[in-house]
Amino acid sequence: MSRFFSRRHASLTPYTPGEQPRAGDFIKLNTNEAPYPPSPAVSEALASGVAGRLNLYPDPAGTALRSKLADYHGANARNIALGNGSDETLAFIFLAFFDGERGVVFPDVTYGLYPVLASLYGVPYSEIPVDGTLAVRAEDYCGARENVVLANPNAQTGIALPTSDIERIAASNRERVIVVDEAYADFAGLTAVPLTQKHDNLIVVRTYSKSRFMAGARLSYAVGHEDLIADLETIRCSFNPYNVNSVTLEAGAAAIDSGEYYKRHWELITDARRRCSETLRTLGFELTDSRANFLFTRHPKVPGRTLFDRLRGAGVLTRRFDRPERIADWLRITVGTGAQMETLAGLMKEIVLTEGGYDA
Numbered sequence: 001m002s003r004f005f006s007r008r009h010a011s012l013t014p015y016t017p018g019e020q021p022r023a024g025d026f027i028k029l030n031t032n033e034a035p036y037p038p039s040p041a042v043s044e045a046l047a048s049g050v051a052g053r054l055n056l057y058p059d060p061a062g063t064a065l066r067s068k069l070a071d072y073h074g075a076n077a078r079n080i081a082l083g084n085g086s087d088e089t090l091a092f093i094f095l096a097f098f099d100g101e102r103g104v105v106f107p108d109v110t111y112g113l114y115p116v117l118a119s120l121y122g123v124p125y126s127e128i129p130v131d132g133t134l135a136v137r138a139e140d141y142c143g144a145r146e147n148v149v150l151a152n153p154n155a156q157t158g159i160a161l162p163t164s165d166i167e168r169i170a171a172s173n174r175e176r177v178i179v180v181d182e183a184y185a186d187f188a189g190l191t192a193v194p195l196t197q198k199h200d201n202l203i204v205v206r207t208y209s210k211s212r213f214m215a216g217a218r219l220s221y222a223v224g225h226e227d228l229i230a231d232l233e234t235i236r237c238s239f240n241p242y243n244v245n246s247v248t249l250e251a252g253a254a255a256i257d258s259g260e261y262y263k264r265h266w267e268l269i270t271d272a273r274r275r276c277s278e279t280l281r282t283l284g285f286e287l288t289d290s291r292a293n294f295l296f297t298r299h300p301k302v303p304g305r306t307l308f309d310r311l312r313g314a315g316v317l318t319r320r321f322d323r324p325e326r327i328a329d330w331l332r333i334t335v336g337t338g339a340q341m342e343t344l345a346g347l348m349k350e351i352v353l354t355e356g357g358y359d360a
């Protein structure tokens with residue numbers, strides 16, 4: 001730390017992203033990226049001359065993409081604010097709605113950026129423990145009297161709350177904002193977006209990184225009541241009015257037109273999720289009921305660190321978390337192609353056999 005670093009941030013611990021190896025031949029199952037490229041329409045849109053217009057600033061309002069997303073969700077463009085990835089959209093939401101007096105609650109097992117953003121902005125937060133099955137208990141958030149952030153399906157576990165629970169939480173806490181981070185919702189086939197028309201305190205965050213296979217493009221959006229969205233736009237335009245670049249705006253619109261492509265590939269991913277889960281269960285692994293594009297699993301006889309290290313040694317990257325401590329033995333494994341998941345399952349079998357955890 002230099003002697004110039006603001007004292008305000010002296011105790012900040014930044015978020016640690018999953019490894020993005022620059023070299024080596026890894027099967028990358030550690031950051032929930034898709035194993036497939038975005039739809040062909042995305043490449044076509046990018047080949048149609050956007051590079052020649054990079055001399056110009058992008059449309060700061062993202063008008064074309066917002067109206068496309070509004071049609072897709074049966075909403076109005078005034079209900080949508082674009083972001084440079086949902087990490088940014090979440091940062092704008094924290095800045096807009098949370099402060100020293102109006103803190104935030106979220107589960108203790110969830111996306112690790114939430115406590116980092118709270119610390120960055122000096123927002124008091126508390127972490128509500130998930131239950132013994134690692135599930136979020138909706139009752140814990142009903143009438144919370146604080147702002148609420150929930151990933152649904154939840155990060156790390158993939159467990160989903162029914163949208164009726166989201167509605168109960170929003171209805172029980174009308175003076176605070178309920179944020180639903182739907183990074184994985186397409187894989188679960190659920191969304192709280194329609195509820196935003198009825199509940200003016202509900203805001204849903206969606207990203208292109210996971211289910212639109214465009215993590216490199218950095219694109220996200222929030223959907224909510226037009227007053228909430230107007231506040232978010234005030235923050236966005238005070239921070240970076242050109243937050244979404246013109247290449248990404250084009251790509252994002254093309255992806256929305258490719259419904260069939262995405263539906264087909266979401267099915268490939270959920271099929272691979274189901275098959276790999278079944279195989280891991282026969283090896284003695286315990287799994288959460290993940291509705292996302294990843295598995296969350298542990299083996300009763302092999303420590304998480306051992307699984308992680310041995311997979312990495314064999315060229316397969318996964319993710320493990322030290323905190324909270326009770327998930328330290330769990331691995332989060334992105335669902336890749338069927339072939340990648342077979343390689344993973346084969347390695348798991350070998351690891352479990354040699355670590356003495358398999359008595360079949």
Ligand SMILES: *Cc1c(COP(=O)(O)O)cnc(C)c1O
Pocket residue numbers: 032084085086087088111151154155181183207208209210215219220
């Ligand atoms: C991946 C992820 C994000 C971040 O997505 P970007 O749009 O790439 O910034 C946000 N929330 C959750 C729960 C995620 O898993």
